[in-house]
Amino acid sequence: MTETAGVSLVERIDADLKQAMRDKNELVKLTLRAAKTELTLARTATDNQALSEAAAIGVLQKLAKRRRDTATEFEKVGAPEKAQQELAEMAILEQYLPRALSEAEVESIARAVIAQKGATSVRELGAVMSGVIAEVAGRADGKTVNQVVRRLLGG
Numbered sequence: 001m002t003e004t005a006g007v008s009l010v011e012r013i014d015a016d017l018k019q020a021m022r023d024k025n026e027l028v029k030l031t032l033r034a035a036k037t038e039l040t041l042a043r044t045a046t047d048n049q050a051l052s053e054a055a056a057i058g059v060l061q062k063l064a065k066r067r068r069d070t071a072t073e074f075e076k077v078g079a080p081e082k083a084q085q086e087l088a089e090m091a092i093l094e095q096y097l098p099r100a101l102s103e104a105e106v107e108s109i110a111r112a113v114i115a116q117k118g119a120t121s122v123r124e125l126g127a128v129m130s131g132v133i134a135e136v137a138g139r140a141d142g143k144t145v146n147q148v149v150r151r152l153l154g155g
Contacts, residue, residue: 012096027092067090099139109132110145124153
């Protein structure tokens with residue numbers, strides 16, 4: 001996949017889709033076409049306004065999560081070849097996403113937000129969560145953030 005500074009995520013996907021078609025790489029082509037379709041649907045849902053990078057990343061995160069969940073379901077029903085297909089598509093999508101934060105990095109951010117807000121108990125979970133989620137900006141999933149914040153607040 002291309003890595004070009006100053007080029008939007010949507011433009012990168014378009015360029016990589018064209019390259020996959022030239023290379024006759026069916027897996028990449030189908031995965032990026034699906035991503036492009038979802039990005040187009042998201043754009044049309046906003047009256048055809050251009051998607052922000054954050055919104056585009058959010059769309060790709062949902063697609064990657066859907067692939068991960070589907071792969072898990074295929075494993076449960078004994079279809080490992082279909083699970084591998086989903087995981088391969090997920091890996092392609094993840095190349096367009098920002099590097100995920102480690103749990104230690106999330107904890108460091110959460111500690112800073114807790115100190116900033118002066119939070120001392122789980123009752124202040126909502127205020128802390130909103131601050132941490134804003135800070136991690138799509139680089140960590142909500143479940144991980146929630147677990148870390150609850151642990152730090154003693155809940």
